[in-house]
Amino acid sequence: MSLTEKDSQYLWHPYTQHKTSQTPIAITRAEGALLWDENNKQYIDAIASWWVNPFGHSNKFIADAIYKQLTTLEHVLFGGFTHEPAVKIAERLMEILPKNQQKIFFSDNGSTAVEVAIKAALQYFFNKNKKRTTIIAFENAFHGDTFAAMAASGISFYTQAFQGMFIDVVRIPVPVKGQEQTSFDALENAIKNNNCAGFIFEPLVQGAAGMVMYEPEALSKLIGICKENKVLTIADEVMTGFGKTGKTFAMDYVSEEPDMICLSKALTGGTIPMAITTFTQDIFDAFYDDDINKALFHGHTFTANPTGCAAALASIDLLQTKEMQQNIERINASHLNFQKKIEKHPKVITARTLGVIFAVEIKSDSEESYYGSMRNKLYNFFIEKGVVLRPVGNIVYILPPYIMTDEQLQKVYTTIEEAIEMV
Ligand SMILES: *Cc1c(COP(=O)(O)O)cnc(C)c1O
Numbered sequence: 001m002s003l004t005e006k007d008s009q010y011l012w013h014p015y016t017q018h019k020t021s022q023t024p025i026a027i028t029r030a031e032g033a034l035l036w037d038e039n040n041k042q043y044i045d046a047i048a049s050w051w052v053n054p055f056g057h058s059n060k061f062i063a064d065a066i067y068k069q070l071t072t073l074e075h076v077l078f079g080g081f082t083h084e085p086a087v088k089i090a091e092r093l094m095e096i097l098p099k100n101q102q103k104i105f106f107s108d109n110g111s112t113a114v115e116v117a118i119k120a121a122l123q124y125f126f127n128k129n130k131k132r133t134t135i136i137a138f139e140n141a142f143h144g145d146t147f148a149a150m151a152a153s154g155i156s157f158y159t160q161a162f163q164g165m166f167i168d169v170v171r172i173p174v175p176v177k178g179q180e181q182t183s184f185d186a187l188e189n190a191i192k193n194n195n196c197a198g199f200i201f202e203p204l205v206q207g208a209a210g211m212v213m214y215e216p217e218a219l220s221k222l223i224g225i226c227k228e229n230k231v232l233t234i235a236d237e238v239m240t241g242f243g244k245t246g247k248t249f250a251m252d253y254v255s256e257e258p259d260m261i262c263l264s265k266a267l268t269g270g271t272i273p274m275a276i277t278t279f280t281q282d283i284f285d286a287f288y289d290d291d292i293n294k295a296l297f298h299g300h301t302f303t304a305n306p307t308g309c310a311a312a313l314a315s316i317d318l319l320q321t322k323e324m325q326q327n328i329e330r331i332n333a334s335h336l337n338f339q340k341k342i343e344k345h346p347k348v349i350t351a352r353t354l355g356v357i358f359a360v361e362i363k364s365d366s367e368e369s370y371y372g373s374m375r376n377k378l379y380n381f382f383i384e385k386g387v388v389l390r391p392v393g394n395i396v397y398i399l400p401p402y403i404m405t406d407e408q409l410q411k412v413y414t415t416i417e418e419a420i421e422m423v
Contacts, residue, residue, distance in 0.1 A: 002026070003038055025383070030057030033404040035388065043386045046412045048401045051207065051239050053270030055318045056403040062269045062314040069310035078106065078303040085309030092316050093278065096248050098257040102281040105296070106274070106304040110238035111144025113262035113275035114200070116298055117234045118148040118167070120260065120279065121198030124232060124286045127294045132197035134168040136190050136231070141171075142208030143200060143236055152200050155208060170194055174206065175218035187222055191229045198259075199226050200234040203250035204354060207239035210395035211359035213352050216253040223256035232283070233258040238275070242266040243319055243328050243402065246355030259283055269315035274308035327402040331356045334406065335398070338413045347420050349394075359397040362420055378419050387415045 003026040013024060026038040033056060035043040048054060055062065069085060076083060090104050107113055118135060125132040137143070137152040144150070150159050151166035159166075170190040175183035190196060203219060206212040226233045235258035240250035244266070247253060251261065260283065264275035287296050302308075318324055335358040342360055343351040349361040364374050375391045382389040389396060389412070396416055400409065 022380075032056040033401045033408050041386065043383075043388050044404070044408050044412055045388050045401065046404075047388060047390055047397070047399050048266075049270060049388075050265075051244070051399050052265045054243060054266050054402045055269045055315065055324070056401050057270070059269060059271075059318075061318060062271055062311055065310045065314035066271060066307055069307045073306050075302070075305050075307065077301075079299065083304075083306050083309075085306045085313065086304040089276075089309045089312050089316075092313060093276070096316070097261065097278055098249070098251050100257045100259075100280050101261060101278040103279040103284045105277045105279065105298075107277065107298075107300050108273050108302060109144070109275050110236075110262065110264035111146040111149040112300065113238060113264050113277045114143045114149040114152065114234075114236055115146050116277040116296075117236075117260045117262055118152065118198065118200065119298055120277070120283060120287075120296060121232045121234065122167075123296065124283055125197050127286045127289070132195045134170055134190075134194040134196045136170050136172060136187065136194075136196055136199040138174045138201055138206065139171050140174065140206060140209040140212065141200070141202060142206065143202075144238075168194070170196070174212060174214055175222065176212065176214045180215075180218045180221075183218065184221055184225065187225050191225070191231055196229070196231045198232040198234055199223075200236055203235045203237060203240055203258075204245055204253060205240055205250065205357055208392070210361075210392035211352065211357055211397045211399075213354055213359075216255070220254050220256045223254070223258060227256070232260065234260045234262065236262045238262050238264045242315070243324070244355050244357055244399065246328060246332055248319070267315065268308055268311035269318065271311045271315075272305070272308040274305065274312060324402055328356055330406070331400060331402065331404065331409065334409055342413075342417065342420075345417075345420060347423075356402060357397065357399050359395055360416065360420075362394045362396065362423060364394045364423075374423055377423060381419050381422055382415060385415045385418070387412055389416070 004023045027035050028038050029036050033045050035045050105116055107116055135152055139154045141154045143152040148167055151169050153159055154171055172186035172190055173179055173183045223233050235251050237249050241263050259280050261278045268274050287294055332355055335353040339351045339353050342348055347363050349363055351360040374394055378391045398412055
């Protein structure tokens, strides 16, 4: 039996309708921006395996750091214990995070990072005997698949079976060009008419919505409105963090600082599942008390796993090299060139770029749903051509590992151009 046959016997894949989906591709090895399947077919990983892998697959530098940590201290519980990799990653993050961030809390993935932030926002007011129960979030947001994260997410595909079972969320429009004032007004109204604890947002780029982009000034204004009303702000940088937008964090473009930041995905360079939620001193202080009930009663078994911390430290080392910063600039310049070329194409509605993120919207006769027929046609075409891209409806985006070569990048562009002709 082949690997894929054995797979279909036992395995249940994410976001997959097994009755209608094709068999998955069995990948046997990977290096840099390339993947190889069991038949030795080569693929360019143009989405960094769901946005986690900026420095390339099977990276030796991170692997060595992991091995060293595994053979020194692979894991120890974080309740009542601490260790050097956790302290070091905290110190490193303090150097690069917005200055008001003072405390870091570990968990395992993007959804749990969000879960922790939302729970902290709600309990912050509970601890102050001023209970607030509503969270504000953007339309078409994506914050993960656990319950509070799902509640904050606005893409109905992921959440429709659970409607009516969520914490209270009010949704406001994203301040894309021309819609800024509508968004500001909606936020003011949401705060006036509800008992709002926090506002969660994907800063500057909404990943799962199809790389929807908006300006830093608009986000700054929204955060300012929250500050005036003492509503806590949560920047979900799970996708945008660690260089994707051209700066270390998307929030580096924004003049107002958030109260909390969620990190995961590229945190460990795509090696070990790990996430971090960061907080201001003010939030930490609302939990600091003689009363044990005011503590943040949240934790995961693998909290602050030393091996994950070692991978994260090695990843930040790589991110900060001159070479990697130049790679980010090189890819950005290349995307901007491609954007200029492609946006004039009669079948293209619009194209956009921020940092290493590029997206193009393709014209379509009918309303394209998230996993609709155009999407499937495009996806299959890309796979056949040996390029891993996962379109969202009629939107094709690229989010390459920073080490992707110019030649590989050109092949991705050409394949997208061919796909636009094909549909
Ligand atoms: C992917 C993502 C999440 C969820 O992360 P998981 O690790 O998949 O749970 C949350 N927020 C944003 C912005 C994401 O892109």
